[in-house]
Amino acid sequence: MTAELNSKPGVDNITPIRPLAAQKELRCRSCKASISRIKRGPFVKTFLFWLPIKRYVCYRCNRKSYRFDKTGK
Numbered sequence: 001m002t003a004e005l006n007s008k009p010g011v012d013n014i015t016p017i018r019p020l021a022a023q024k025e026l027r028c029r030s031c032k033a034s035i036s037r038i039k040r041g042p043f044v045k046t047f048l049f050w051l052p053i054k055r056y057v058c059y060r061c062n063r064k065s066y067r068f069d070k071t072g073k
């Protein structure tokens with residue numbers, strides 16, 4: 001008869017640590033600086049208002065770009 005005592009204190013309770021990546025930072029395509037959201041232009045507001053796009057500007061290289069907003073839903 002063998003009595004195996006497997007009483008290990010502190011069982012490996014592996015809890016996956018998720019990095020807080022809730023706020024994903026958008027970066028400029030050319031200079032990789034973080035870009036900020038600005039208001040959409042009148043053309044987009046009038047004709048493409050139904051599109052989930054947002055306008056961003058990079059203050060480093062002064063580039064403006066539209067990005068699809070996939071955060072909804």
Ligand SMILES: [Zn+2]
Pocket residue numbers: 028029030031032033058059060061062063
């Ligand atoms: Zn840039």
